[in-house]
Amino acid sequence: MTKAKGDTKEKIVQAANTLFYLLGVKATSVDAIADKAGVTKRTVYYHFASKDDLIAAYLRSRDQQNLAAYQQAFAEQDGEVTDKVAAIFANVARATSHPKWRGCGFQRTAGELANKPGHPAMKAASRHKKNVEQWLTEAFSAAGLAAPALTARQVFLLLEGALSSMLIHHDPAYITDAGQAAAALVAQHALEAN
Structure with a gap:
């Protein structure tokens, strides 16, 4: 179960990495990151307390x-x-x-x-x-x-x-x-x- 959590979190960071780098942090929505990662917005917020925390993780x-x-x-x-x-x-x-x-x-x-x-x-x-x-x-x-x-x-x-x-x-x-x-x-x- 911990591995699956880690894999999901890593997928979210990879999606954020791609989109934040391509479009910028302000222009990229959490919805877009969730879509790119193949998860729900709720899942993103399960792993990251805020978009700010996700930007820092990126x-x-x-x-x-x-x-x-x-x-x-x-x-x-x-x-x-x-x-x-x-x-x-x-x-x-x-x-x-x-x-x-x-x-x-x-x-x-x-x-x-x-x-x-x-x-x-x-x-x-x-x-x-x-x-x-x-x-x-x-x-x-x-x-x-x-x-x-x-x-x-x-x-x-x-x-x-x-x-x-x-x-x-x-x-x-x-x-x-x-x-x-x-x-x-x-x-x-x-x-x-x-």
Whole structure:
């Protein structure tokens, strides 16, 4: 019985993930999510106290997969830490060039809910962004960079700005250029460490 509950909840989150990402959180109704998941609206509310809780679950479902994509690009790239950072941005440039890419789900959701700073989804978005920054700090510390936390924050800001610019301009050159700036920044911090 617990497995069936978990499967149903997962189906609802998957449906929300698809529709919230495609249409936005405000434009997507709970009825549409229930229909997409093949359940009743009552079932959705059995698993989630509110649409706000479902929006937060949608973002939490994206947290580890997005972070894992950054980590994989970094880990699989041979060479120096600068090459690894450039690989993150190259991977993002490829992903954002896909015709179904609609922007960073965290940024888009935060934009829709900007007037609700205490919203559970805003907290989930903040947690994800902090997770990315923390992972970068750890990676830069392991690489022996000077000021790993500062370097991580600066690279993170370049990544966030690149994602935002890509959403507006639909030009992966913004991400590529941000990746070059991030690699140069990391190279500078590597020199300072020696």
